[in-house]
Amino acid sequence: MNEPSSQRPLVTVAIPVRNEAPRLPGLLAALRAQTWPRQAMQVIVVDGGSEDGTLDIARAAAQDFPHILFLENPRQVAAAALNRALAQAQGRYFLRLDARSRPGPEYIARCVAWLQTGTWAGVAGPQIAVGEGPWGEAIAQALNHPLGSGWSRYRHARTPVESETLYLGAYPTWWLQKVGGWDEGMVANEDYDLNLRLRRAGARLLVDPAIPMRYLVRDNPRGLARQYLRYGAWRVVTWRKHGWQGMRWRHGAPALWAAGMVLALALMPWSPWPWAISWGGYAGVILGASLQSARPLPRQLGRVVLAMVIIHLAWATGFWWGLFRK
Numbered sequence: 484m485n486e487p488s489s490q491r492p493l494v495t496v497a498i499p500v501r502n503e504a505p506r507l508p509g510l511l512a513a514l515r516a517q518t519w520p521r522q523a524m525q526v527i528v529v530d531g532g533s534e535d536g537t538l539d540i541a542r543a544a545a546q547d548f549p550h551i552l553f554l555e556n557p558r559q560v561a562a563a564a565l566n567r568a569l570a571q572a573q574g575r576y577f578l579r580l581d582a583r584s585r586p587g588p589e590y591i592a593r594c595v596a597w598l599q600t601g602t603w604a605g606v607a608g609p610q611i612a613v614g615e616g617p618w619g620e621a622i623a624q625a626l627n628h629p630l631g632s633g634w635s636r637y638r639h640a641r642t643p644v645e646s647e648t649l650y651l652g653a654y655p656t657w658w659l660q661k662v663g664g665w666d667e668g669m670v671a672n673e674d675y676d677l678n679l680r681l682r683r684a685g686a687r688l689l690v691d692p693a694i695p696m697r698y699l700v701r702d703n704p705r706g707l708a709r710q711y712l713r714y715g716a717w718r719v720v721t722w723r724k725h726g727w728q729g730m731r732w733r734h735g736a737p738a739l740w741a742a743g744m745v746l747a748l749a750l751m752p753w754s755p756w757p758w759a760i761s762w763g764g765y766a767g768v769i770l771g772a773s774l775q776s777a778r779p780l781p782r783q784l785g786r787v788v789l790a791m792v793i794i795h796l797a798w799a800t801g802f803w804w805g806l807f808r809k
Contacts, residue, residue: 491523492599494591495574495656499556499564501531503582504540506699510582511544519591521548525574529564531556537582562665562673569656569664578653579674585613587695594653597689604658604686605678608694609640610650619702621786626700630772631791635733640690647731648678649688650696658686671717679725707790708797715801716808738806740765741799 496514500507514526526548528541538553545551552571556564565579576598578591590608597606612632614623625631632638637646652674662680665673678688701707715737721729744765747757773787 491520492575492595493523493525493550493573494519494576494578494595494653495525495527495568495572496578496580496591497527497529497565497568497572498541498580498582499529499531499561499568500533500537500541500582501556501559502533502535502537504533504535504537506582507537507540509585509699510580511540511547513585513587513590514580515547516588517586517591518589519595522550524548524591525550525552525572527552527554527568527571529554529556529568531559531564558667560667560670562667562669565673566664566667569659572656574656576653577656577659579651581651583699584651585697585699587697590694590696591653593691593694597691598653598655602687603689604681605649605652605654605688606694607637607649607652607688607690608696609690609692610638611695611697612700613697614700614702616702617783618704618786618790619700621783622700622702622707622790624783624787625773625790625794628772628775628791630768631794637690640692643689643691643693646688646690647682648675649690650674650698652678652688654681658684669717669720671713672721675729676721676724679721679728683728704789704793708793711794711797712801712804715798715803716805717801718798719802719805735802737795737799738802740795741803 498510514524515521517524528538528551530538530541530553532555541553554564554567554571556567569577576595578594580586587608594606597603612623612626614620629639637648637650640646658681662677662684664677666676669676682688701710718730718734743761747761750757769788769791773784773791
């Protein structure tokens with residue numbers, strides 16, 4: 484880390500934003516704390532028409548980052564914002580961050596070190612959920628449990644491991660250009676789509692738990708439900724686009740669970756046992772996982788239970804809605 488900044492490769496840091504005034508200062512503080520020199524960062528803020536002072540906050544930070552650029556994103560879609568940043572990228576490496584992300588001080592340096600080996604075309608750390616306020620804390624606890632997040636490697640890696648996708652991630656810029664950047668038709672799930680296309684082109688992706696990345700979750704049940712409704716629906720779009728390469732068992736599990744629960748209710752006039760087994764079994768599993776998740780903050784147990792149910796039910800509802808919608 485004693486290498487002069489003039490000898491460090493330029494890294495483009497792309498930040499799509501829209502009405503993120505409460506959260507953007509935390510991300511900018513995390514960028515200022517990076518061990519990677521600011522002279523070797525090209526920061527590109529792409530604004531989707533913010534009305535809450537987000538862009539003013541970003542412009543005020545210009546004095547701290549010598550290579551900062553502001554772009555507009557009239558489509559208000561993250562994929563479109565990232566492609567606009569990619570078109571203006573001057574860095575050898577391209578790193579995506581969001582206003583809700585909180586990279587550790589060595590995030591950029593460690594990502595670049597892995598990318599410079601030439602083995603990996605994408606690198607990130609595991610996504611660690613954090614929350615603010617009672618509901619935010621409970622939702623974070625639910626998401627940090629495998630039952631709430633689906634046992635995905637990009638969330639639960641304990642050693643450096645190859646992964647099918649990344650949370651945000653850092654890439655050699657030429658790799659992103661090679662696959663055509665992000666698909667602007669993907670309103671959600673655009674990262675999985677990008678990473679799948681990279682892997683099809685021969686790329687390998689790495690998740691390293693030594694690269695901490697915290698993620699600031701929604702802080703209310705309604706926001707969580709809307710988020711996972713969207714995720715479930717757009718998983719169907721990914722499935723239709725990529726076939727079974729766009730699906731894993733964990734993606735379909737909530738939808739199958741919901742279908743089974745509805746079927747058990749339908750069978751109630753003939754026998755209560757399917758309902759008792761399915762609903763009782765699910766309640767037991769959820770309660771057990773929630774007790775485990777809420778152990779550091781036992782007063783949060785009820786909220787953690789509800790957060791897990793919302794995650795599963797919203798995803799399943801979105802999935803079935805997307806499946807039967809053209």
